[in-house]
Amino acid sequence: LTVDSVASIISSSLERVRALRNEVTAQSERLSEQLRTSVLDGLAHAFKTPLTTISVASAGLAEVAELPEEQRGELLGLIRKEAERLNLITEQVLRTARLEWDKVLTLTCVNLRVLLEETISVLGERAAGKIGIVQQTERMTIEADRAVLKIAFEQILENALKYGDPGVRVTVLVAVQGSTATISIHNHGSYISPKEQQLVFTKFYRSPTVVHRANGTGIGLSVAQHAVTAHGGTITIRSDKGEGTTFVITLPITEEEGES
Template identity: 25%
Template sequence: MIRIKSIFLKLFITYIVILILSHFVLAIVSYFLLQNNLTNMHLNSEDFHQMKYLFVLASIISITITGLFTYYLSKRITAPLREMNRVALHIARGQFNQRVEIQTRDELGELGETFNYMTQELAGLDQMRKDLVANVSHDLRSPLTSIHGFVTAFLDDTIPNERKRHYFTIMKEQTERMSKLVNDLLDMAQIESGQVEIEPVIFNLSELIRQVVARMEPEFANKKLNVELISEEAKDIYVFADPDRIDQVIVNLIQNAVQFSTNDSSVEVILKKEEQAVVSIRDYGPGIKQEDIQSIWERFYKADRARTKKVGTGLGLSIVKHILALHQTDIQVESEVGRGTTFTFTLPIAQNKSNRHEKK
């Protein structure tokens, strides 16, 4: 059994078969009609054969002309499919700059537009992958080079004993930096693959913030920062959310504030109770340009135009955005160059805090 793989040939042969069948049916019907009405039409046998000959000749000419037109029409209809096949082969080789030329507005045209959109998204993913590799390589290479240099110096006994503790501290900071990068990458991978699910319960948000600020005290001391927890509420605020993920959000936002604050400046953590619980983290660092604010949620934003001189993984704010999206809430940014930046997000107030232990 012969299998035709080309859709063009399938379409062309289908048209030809339909054309021949239509002429065959027409010939049979005409034959019987003429045969039964020869006397009424005053036609003799010779005239009848002459008509059959003319009819066959006309059918051959009709099939030939219609076949040529069908060939052109089939080729034109299937041209977008052949073009998409050509572009798909280039994309398979990693050439994502290819596009399908769309000349129609029918279903094939819509398919071509969808194909171009898919190509554009694949090109974006490929560029994101390249950027990810480049940024991760850079962020891992810098601390590894530093640690390698210090270890070599220790082995060569070129570092005085009184300076060894100082360099050990630097090495510890570099290993913590690499550890945070790896953890952030794992978190981002889980979030984007949909593997992260929140488990909301009722918990004391005020106490959570106090605990976060307390355990981050060494980071504040290193930069001599004055960290203030500001809340005008007489009672603690209870919310309904995932405490572990909200802890991660607050830690990332405070670390971001610390990272971009100058020594001896202040960081404020503000907690208010309105229709929802409102948490704000304010720093008095360099601020962000208005045209750059939308970019801060991108992965490895630190490698872009703004804040390039700072260290960090560049993933913290992206993780914050994703976690709050899972909580069906958003985060707002207010920033002024030279005056600092404030991040604000909200969480739903718990209606019945007495059930918090049962929900846990």
């Protein structure tokens, strides 16, 4: 009788462990699927700008029969540059599509300033001379998936440039407190009401106050939030009608300094 009772207890405990393990696995798969979908959305969203540039440059070459050699060379160079950018984005899409459920993120030591500078470079003419980085700390290394985090920064910086006052620089402030890195991206001129500060992270949501100011799909900030959350971080908004809007990203930081 004692053996039967113990066996029954063990069997019941094992069943609960199996149920819990299945539940954790299912939840992990759901989160992985959400992240992968968001990353693919972001990469697809990134196709739009180079395609538009190539289309416009090609139209210019086709419509003007005799362009000066210098202008013709500039347009051809622009088409080549954006075609290369599309190729890189395509590689990212394919890499993301091949990711296994338990390998959504490929973590390496990444220097935040270097990554931000690379992101600004990717934005090209839209960001040239329009974004300033203020570094308040020497510790800049975090453990992150370089490609995924770059997508998040690109979406937020592009958003800040798009809706800020023309001619006013976007400020990126990087600071560290304890084991947390904080990246604050501020533009002047935009305002997001408290009611909308969570809605803007909803896929396809676009505020009625800005829908006519600039083109957009409402995907970018949703992608950014998923990417930041996957890294164990948070993203919040501070907004004031007089001061503008700041997106505040927090990320865990590694103990030892390194660069990638």
